[in-house]
Amino acid sequence: MTAVYVETREIPISDLTRFPGNAKRGSVEDIRASIRRSGQYRSLVVRLCDDGALVVLAGNHTMDALAAEGYETARCEINTCDEQTARRINLADNRLAELGEYDNDDLAVLLSYMDGDYEGTGYTEDDVEKLITPPDLDGLDEPDEDVEKPSLADRFLIPPFDVLDSRSGWWRTRKKQWLSLGIRSEVGRGDGLAFSDLSMIDPNYYRKKSEVEQTLGRGLTHSEFEAEHYVPMETSLRSGTSVFDPVLCELAYRWFCPSGGTVVDPFAGGSVRGLVAGILGRPYLGNDLRPEQIESNREQRDEFVQRRLLAADPVWTIGDSADWVTVLEPESADMVLTCPPYYSLEQYSSNPADLSTMTHADFDAAYARIIAGAARALRNDRYAVIVVGDARDSKGALHDLRGATIRAAAAAGLTYASGAVLVTLAGSAAVMAGNVFTATRGLGRVHQDVLVFCKGSRSAAAQACGDVSTHLPEDIEGAFAEVDETADDAA
């Protein structure tokens, strides 16, 4: 016989009977803490016996904790069943929770949301410390009190949480250090163009102009707009392509690509992903539609080769990646790292194969084909990292590139493994935010999405990546140290 549900109701605790012979000895103190913080979030399971007795099959210690916390009644789910079923339920309720196991990564992430306030969860600070500390520190069985435990930052450069803050002091210093090597990812389009032709240099020129016109409710001449309203791009952005963050590159390679593993990038854009890969010893194959961009990337690579900064030389090719991905060797790459156009937010060229010139539907279809091809080129048990942001169309509607990426990746057989928000400097968003918000209630965009996918098994992919190395080649470390000493605004 199975149990038959009767009803759920509040019952005076004094009317309840403990299950005779309950073998479990629960921690009433911990349950009391949970009740204090979260209340009674689950009913006791009670058997209504033939003689009218109400016997607690599941939740005997919760009943004790409720009584100790001053509750006079407990919410109970009442069932009828025979004696043998009652015993089976009591045994199962105590035992079944013990039989599962934990994904410690997911547990650590969940606990991190508690911001150190673990009361009522059953966890203590010590438990959390143990969870995030490697079990076999320096190979010693007994932890030596004198050995300082490595912090998350020591082990992974920064704690591997799902908010990556590029405004932090550490990040800004690291970015300066990378850029001090002479990475000029912004070069490739518009370089050498007369700065007076702003619309040629700033890909957002027309969007900015129409936003100001909308706010003012009237049209503007170019000279009026440029003289009174134009917010210049950062120098590093005056090229027609937004610049991918070298620190994000570094983290992506160190965290998600095996040492010496090959990276493929179907929307290569500027040089940064290739150069950082080369410095960190990962062979890189990047493809982009724009010849001028790739030529400029190759020039930078040649300069880096001459300066002996590269442990692996990045290779860039020119063409439509919808074709390029079909000639990539299947299962040959150890990582995909890429950053597609954010719909038509920035238009990179007038080439009809350029995704940034396409309608949203055509973009999604071409994008899905390219992601599928890149996924085919990826070995099993490896990661793909795709950095995206939502973009507005000319009517002001926001388009969900994050969702489109997750759908394209799923169709390509990639599992959405984790995602982080990359918090970016407000920059020109800070200048425009007031007007844009007043006019449309649009919120200033100060983040991008870093989406991590896995082909195969997450744990096998993590194993393939091995321990995260924070090591830098000697020359690079020397150059970084010089910037470290001069960094003033990074604190």
Ligand SMILES: C[S@@+](CC[C@H](N)C(=O)[O-])C[C@H]1O[C@@H](n2cnc3c(N)ncnc32)[C@H](O)[C@@H]1O
């Ligand atoms: C977001 S950008 C990459 C910019 C990147 N954030 C950087 O660091 O320079 C996207 C790139 O995709 C390229 N692209 C667009 N459609 C393409 C296609 N069908 N095949 C190859 N590249 C394409 C554009 O030329 C552009 O350089």
